[in-house]
Amino acid sequence: MMLDKIKETQQFDITEVNHIVDQIMDEILYKKEVLIHVADILSYDEYTYSHSVNVCTLAIIMCKVLGYSVPRIKEVAIGALLHDLGKIFVPEEILNKKGPLTSEEFQKMKLHPQDGYQVLRGYSEMSAISKIIVLAHHERLDGSGYPSQLSGDKIHEVVRLVSICDVFDAMTSDRVYRKGIKTYEVIEYLISMSGQAFDVDIVQEFIKHIAVYPVGRGIILNTGEKGIVVKQNPHMPSRPVLRIFWNKKGEEITPYEIDMTKETTLFIVDEVDI
Numbered sequence: 001m002m003l004d005k006i007k008e009t010q011q012f013d014i015t016e017v018n019h020i021v022d023q024i025m026d027e028i029l030y031k032k033e034v035l036i037h038v039a040d041i042l043s044y045d046e047y048t049y050s051h052s053v054n055v056c057t058l059a060i061i062m063c064k065v066l067g068y069s070v071p072r073i074k075e076v077a078i079g080a081l082l083h084d085l086g087k088i089f090v091p092e093e094i095l096n097k098k099g100p101l102t103s104e105e106f107q108k109m110k111l112h113p114q115d116g117y118q119v120l121r122g123y124s125e126m127s128a129i130s131k132i133i134v135l136a137h138h139e140r141l142d143g144s145g146y147p148s149q150l151s152g153d154k155i156h157e158v159v160r161l162v163s164i165c166d167v168f169d170a171m172t173s174d175r176v177y178r179k180g181i182k183t184y185e186v187i188e189y190l191i192s193m194s195g196q197a198f199d200v201d202i203v204q205e206f207i208k209h210i211a212v213y214p215v216g217r218g219i220i221l222n223t224g225e226k227g228i229v230v231k232q233n234p235h236m237p238s239r240p241v242l243r244i245f246w247n248k249k250g251e252e253i254t255p256y257e258i259d260m261t262k263e264t265t266l267f268i269v270d271e272v273d274i
């Protein structure tokens, strides 16, 4: 694991970081379809590592959507991959604690942006953009973040972008102390906090390009009917094409398809395992 290695040796291998980022960028940048299926990128190995890769992947997609140049995307990708680097200094028992953190533990956790930044500071070959992402990824638009309570335009656009990807992945992932929150609930949270904590425009773009309901996911409609997602609508990931298998009484019916972009009175009210 990359972070374990840094922790052991206190050495930071910039070549390895470059290599990982190049691989992820190759996978994403040269695909025509920018709509990514969340389930495809979620991996369930060691949390911080998979979280770092997920955030990097989501950030690259968002950079592509926002039309950034390839060199800029690479700077953002490196910052996104390393955003939680400072967690190597947070004691294991705090990182993996099952219950809520005490305020003292939370204070220690909150040092990770500066600690990560300190590690990277001396690397002159790394761009300032990558470093600023590490330092500022917990800053929030309304000044409620840390470590510097920056607000509004003081937070660079790329930092705002990465913080949305970070929150999204952190909330949807399973952690030792709780199950992951459902994707659509996290999307609702991001929307409700946009304008306050998060950038409105970036949240809008994020929602447009991240598949809220991956193909194969079981869902329940507001009518009580149950089915699965069979296809995405690229510009409206919250309204996919469904195949309905059960009526509202739970009886099996002859399956039929619904394109949710054409049935505006229908809403997905829950996700189910089918």
Ligand SMILES: [Fe+2]
Residues within 6 Å of the ligand: 083, 084, 112, 137, 138
């Ligand atoms: Fe963090």
